Amino acid sequence: MSTYDVAVIGSGPGGYIAAIRCAQLGLKTALIEKYDTLGGTCLNVGCIPSKALLDSSHNYETVIDNLEEHGISVPKGVKLDFAKMVARKDAVISQTTDGINYLMDKNKIDVYHGMGSYKDATHIEIEGEKETVTIEAKKSIIATGSKPATLPFIKLDKERIITSTEALSLKEVPKHLIVIGGGVIGLELGQVYRRLGAEVSVVEYQDRIIPTMDKAQSRELAKVLKKQGVKFYTSHQVSAVERKGKEVTVTATDKKDKEVTIKGDYCLVAVGRRPYTEGLKLENAGVQANERGQVEVNDNLQTNIDNIYAIGDVIRGAMLAHKASDEGMFVAEVIAGEKPSIDYNLIPGVVYTWPEVASVGKTEEQLKEEKVAYKSGQFAMRALGRSRASGDTDGFVKILADKETDEVLGVHIVGARAADLIAEAVLAMEYRASAEDIARISHAHPTYSEAMMEAALAATENRAIHS
Ligand code: FAD
Numbered sequence: 001m002s003t004y005d006v007a008v009i010g011s012g013p014g015g016y017i018a019a020i021r022c023a024q025l026g027l028k029t030a031l032i033e034k035y036d037t038l039g040g041t042c043l044n045v046g047c048i049p050s051k052a053l054l055d056s057s058h059n060y061e062t063v064i065d066n067l068e069e070h071g072i073s074v075p076k077g078v079k080l081d082f083a084k085m086v087a088r089k090d091a092v093i094s095q096t097t098d099g100i101n102y103l104m105d106k107n108k109i110d111v112y113h114g115m116g117s118y119k120d121a122t123h124i125e126i127e128g129e130k131e132t133v134t135i136e137a138k139k140s141i142i143a144t145g146s147k148p149a150t151l152p153f154i155k156l157d158k159e160r161i162i163t164s165t166e167a168l169s170l171k172e173v174p175k176h177l178i179v180i181g182g183g184v185i186g187l188e189l190g191q192v193y194r195r196l197g198a199e200v201s202v203v204e205y206q207d208r209i210i211p212t213m214d215k216a217q218s219r220e221l222a223k224v225l226k227k228q229g230v231k232f233y234t235s236h237q238v239s240a241v242e243r244k245g246k247e248v249t250v251t252a253t254d255k256k257d258k259e260v261t262i263k264g265d266y267c268l269v270a271v272g273r274r275p276y277t278e279g280l281k282l283e284n285a286g287v288q289a290n291e292r293g294q295v296e297v298n299d300n301l302q303t304n305i306d307n308i309y310a311i312g313d314v315i316r317g318a319m320l321a322h323k324a325s326d327e328g329m330f331v332a333e334v335i336a337g338e339k340p341s342i343d344y345n346l347i348p349g350v351v352y353t354w355p356e357v358a359s360v361g362k363t364e365e366q367l368k369e370e371k372v373a374y375k376s377g378q379f380a381m382r383a384l385g386r387s388r389a390s391g392d393t394d395g396f397v398k399i400l401a402d403k404e405t406d407e408v409l410g411v412h413i414v415g416a417r418a419a420d421l422i423a424e425a426v427l428a429m430e431y432r433a434s435a436e437d438i439a440r441i442s443h444a445h446p447t448y449s450e451a452m453m454e455a456a457l458a459a460t461e462n463r464a465i466h467s
């Protein structure tokens, strides 16, 4: 029987990063993955494929709708080869997952393909296609991720009533895609298909889309998406989803109990994800999960069993690839006896629609609820020379800072390249910068990042230059 210092179960951005960091720290490491390819949800059916389709559909939309104003006339009859777009997405996935194989070899990590389950706290059985093996691991890390959640009355047929996984590999562009859930997945994939010509209707239970982000971001993104033709049913509770042949009918009621019926040809259920521990046989190791199915961990990401740790989507907190990766590094260092730290308040969140939406720290609603005295500086993208040059004039940067100390408490962006702009805010907040610190840093001209400087100036003394 092979023996390891650490076995990692699950090869997503939590697990594979944890394995690499363990190996870097001199620990003999095994990585166990039930699928044939490594990389987990993120690389196979999540972050990477969705961004590939977002980029491809953005290019299509640019050619169809946005080149004319740049003085480029596009011949009529531009054709969409959707099958090729999906095939390109698959090629991007393969390149990326192959990269993980290379990294495993490079770091001398033993990879086992098969379903991992605990026999006891130090033995893991791996049921592969051809054989079942058992390994011994002094310590193990549960990084088994999550699966799409659904509603109890919905029967996912995975053909027309689908999750994000199927939505990333459709054979045709829907005529009318009904999306249940106006969160990250619903809006990213909704925008992909809207750009490709589908009618898109989003049914959201809360009174606004992306309800966990700052309210101003919800408003701005809804405004832009409505302009692009997406239809929203906010404050609507879905009560039934039915399919007859190629037709899908979604029934929902608003707050006054008024019923609406929406008919389409596909329904994407995007109401969140649930932790995935099926088949792990946690009970054999004595590991506890809570009522939401999350593996319970302490601040060191250690479960109730001393030698077993857990990270990523399978534990509490944001279901984000970089959160899982940060925890992967953290836990490897804890196992190696180091004292790492993670500030969960500083994990940014991004929605990769266009304009992009990005946030870090506290929202205005949270600061109000926590009764923190704050000031706010906001700067509209449309006032930037860079935005006018590219034509990307939607959005803003909003900086929230402590009223007394000027320390930055939250940064919320909607706009071109917001996903990259937010890194400046994360760095600033990590070093506990004030809004004035950001305002005094030189920002290259012309760049979108000047909106950070202007919003910081506005927050400091209401002295933005270009507004
Ligand atoms: P996962 O990536 O889910 O990996 C877990 C792995 O464990 C899987 O490969 C699974 O097969 C394996 N496994 C499970 N049980 C066993 C077992 N018993 N034995 C062996 N193997 C097992 N996040 C972002 O930050 N940015 C994005 O842009 C983004 N886009 C997304 C788009 C979509 C459509 C979706 C669905 C998600 C997206 N996410 C994004 C979320 C992100 O994918 C997850 O937060 C991230 O993958 C979680 O990483 P993880 O390592 O915890 O788990």
Ligand code: NAD
Pocket (backbone or CB within 6 Å): 151, 180, 181, 182, 183, 184, 185, 186, 188, 203, 204, 205, 206, 209, 210, 211, 236, 237, 238, 270, 271, 272, 273, 318, 319, 320, 349, 350, 351, 352
């Ligand atoms: P989400 O939590 O972002 O959004 C789910 C939405 O569904 C919420 O707005 C919620 O109010 C709504 N909802 C819940 N029940 C409903 C009901 N009965 N009727 C109507 N609406 C309902 O979840 P998601 O979009 O499914 O994404 C799952 C996870 O994957 C998220 O945690 C997200 O962080 C992650 N993800 C991240 C990215 C990214 O970082 N860009 C992209 C995709 C997914």
